[in-house]
Amino acid sequence: MSAEKHFDVIVAGGGPIGLSAAWRSAAGGARVLVTDRFGFLNESCGSSGGERHWRVQYTQPDIFRLTLATAPLWKELEADTGRTLVHELGSLWFGDTHVPTNEGHIADTAAAMDELSVPYEWLSGKEIERRYGFRNLPAHFEGFLQPSGGAIDVRGTLAALVQQCHLNGVRMQSPERILAVEPGPDGVVVRSDRATYRADKVVLAANAHVNELIRPWGAGELDLHTYEMALVTLRDNGDGVRRPFWFAFQEPTAEDTNLFYGFPPNPWANDGLARLGPDFEVDALADADLATGRPRPAHVARVSDWVRAHLPWLDPDPVSTGTCLAVLPGDPRRQFYLGTAEGLVDGGENVVVAAGGWAFKLVPLFGRICADLLSQGKTEHDIARHALTGLRAAVQ
Numbered sequence: 001m002s003a004e005k006h007f008d009v010i011v012a013g014g015g016p017i018g019l020s021a022a023w024r025s026a027a028g029g030a031r032v033l034v035t036d037r038f039g040f041l042n043e044s045c046g047s048s049g050g051e052r053h054w055r056v057q058y059t060q061p062d063i064f065r066l067t068l069a070t071a072p073l074w075k076e077l078e079a080d081t082g083r084t085l086v087h088e089l090g091s092l093w094f095g096d097t098h099v100p101t102n103e104g105h106i107a108d109t110a111a112a113m114d115e116l117s118v119p120y121e122w123l124s125g126k127e128i129e130r131r132y133g134f135r136n137l138p139a140h141f142e143g144f145l146q147p148s149g150g151a152i153d154v155r156g157t158l159a160a161l162v163q164q165c166h167l168n169g170v171r172m173q174s175p176e177r178i179l180a181v182e183p184g185p186d187g188v189v190v191r192s193d194r195a196t197y198r199a200d201k202v203v204l205a206a207n208a209h210v211n212e213l214i215r216p217w218g219a220g221e222l223d224l225h226t227y228e229m230a231l232v233t234l235r236d237n238g239d240g241v242r243r244p245f246w247f248a249f250q251e252p253t254a255e256d257t258n259l260f261y262g263f264p265p266n267p268w269a270n271d272g273l274a275r276l277g278p279d280f281e282v283d284a285l286a287d288a289d290l291a292t293g294r295p296r297p298a299h300v301a302r303v304s305d306w307v308r309a310h311l312p313w314l315d316p317d318p319v320s321t322g323t324c325l326a327v328l329p330g331d332p333r334r335q336f337y338l339g340t341a342e343g344l345v346d347g348g349e350n351v352v353v354a355a356g357g358w359a360f361k362l363v364p365l366f367g368r369i370c371a372d373l374l375s376q377g378k379t380e381h382d383i384a385r386h387a388l389t390g391l392r393a394a395v396q
Contacts, residue, residue: 007033007171009374010190010199012178012213014040015047017354018205019161020367021374025203026168028375033199034165035192036174037209041158045208045288048324049231051263051275052360053245055091055149057113057120059104062382063335064112066362069381071148073364081160084153087267090244091149094128095141099249101259102281102332103358106143106249113146120144132243134310143249150245152360153268161363178206181213183347201374203352208288208327210355211395217345220391222337223330224356225284229277230295231322232303235315236265236274243313247279248306256280256299260306274314276303281328288325295321329356331390338366338386340373349377353388 007030011022014036022034038044056071058064074086097106113120125141128134165172173194180191181202190197204210211221243264250258259279265272278299285291300321307316329335336357341348352373354366365381372379 005195005197007031007197007199009033009201009203010188010197011035011203011205012181012190013203013205013207013209014172014174015045015205015207016158016161016360016363017366017370018203019158019165020363021203021205021352021354021370022170023161023164023168024367024371025374026165026170028371030375032170033197034170034172035176035178037177037206039174040162040172041155046325046327047154047158048322049275050154050269051266052152052154053091053149053247053261053263054086054088054152054361055146056118057091057093057104057109057146057149059109059112060335061112061115062385064116066365066381068116068118070362070365073368077160077164077364081163083156083160084268085157085160086152087150088148089150089242089264089267091146092128092132092143092244092246093146093249094123094125094137094143094246095249096251097142097249099251101249101257101279102328103247103249103259103279110144113144118146120146132246133239133241133313135312136310145244151263151266153266154360156268157360157363178213180216181351183341183345183351185347188347188350201350201352203354203370203374205354205370207355208325210353214341214344214353215394217341219344221394222353222355222388223390223392224327224337225281225330226288227281227284227326227328228291228295228323229280229326230299230303231324232276232295232300232318233273233320234276234307234317235319236272237313237315238272239313241313256282256302260303262311273319276307276314278302281326288327291323291325293323295323326358327356330392334386334390336386337388338369338383339388340377341388344388344391
């Protein structure tokens with residue numbers, strides 16, 4: 001096979017984690033190819049919208065330590081690219097403090113912050129109303145403000161990662177769809193709709209499409225479920241209050257999880273628009289390609305109703321709506337899949353998989369972990385709980 005089609009590392013999936021892994025591998029001296037089915041900087045999968053929640057706090061101490069390790073890597077990426085990517089607006093969690101959710105658990109997360117000496121301020125519902133302008137919150141609501149949380153600039157981050165890939169000599173090809181990944185003890189054959197390649201190591205960062213590549217190995221597939229989540233953009237009335245990102249924890253209803261979140265207007269946009277969403281995990285898609293980009297009207301209405309009831313600084317009638325794909329493990333305690341495919345297929349030690357979860361906040365660290373697993377077969381970080389275990393029978 002020609003040198004043009006032989007690489008030290010091939011990364012399947014040019015989203016944020018794939019780009020981060022490609023950059024870190026190339027910076028370590030590897031000859032790297034990264035491909036993307038939809039084109040780089042696309043919003044076809046999980047990178048839709050302009051922002052993601054940055055937070056260090058987690059209910060699970062092992063993931064909490066990962067976010068703490070990620071924080072300086074965001075600073076490094078910002079310094080290297082001359083971009084501000086993480087905007088520290090604060091992270092406000094409030095509501096029913098003992099309700100377990102896919103985002104976490106308020107009381108247990110506060111205990112984890114105490115254990116790890118991470119600062120926060122505990123607030124009653126009335127204090128939250130006075131400080132930030134919420135109204136008519138249930139009397140028992142309370143929560144905390146973690147001051148270093150806030151918002152990540154999604155498009156700025158993708159551009160910064162593309163910049164780092166270019167600077168470190170990564171070959172970037174799109175649109176190119178990887179059709180098969182065939183590991184062996186001496187490397188990996190990668191077949192795309194454009195060519196056949198050989199790599200010493202491969203990263204599967206295709207997220208919603210990762211099982212298409214794992215399924216042919218015959219060991220089953222990752223227990224992942226893809227949801228098309230609503231994004232709702234509203235007009236802020238500009239009352240001058242500096243608000244944090246917020247997440248409202250509530251008891252679920254018969255119809256949905258009853259969880260809502262909101263960003264203040266993005267500091268980098270200067271457009272007076274706030275993005276809110278319902279965090280409803282309902283009716284998983286049979287295939288990510290079935291996403292329509294159109295949210296359910298009932299979910300948009302639920303957001304508008306919550307705004308009318310509790311957020312007087314926002315116009316409840318949407319300026320625009322959209323969707324984003326969330327690819328989540330079936331077991332909410334798992335959060336992510338991250339590790340090698342050793343034991344799943346002959347030569348699986350030559351393949352690293354990163355998929356699932358609310359992982360944008362961990363992009364710089366997950367890229368480094370992928371590169372370390374490729375080059376050293378290990379990482380200094382505790383990712384044991386995220387190993388490729390508990391696979392389900394392949395869904396045809």
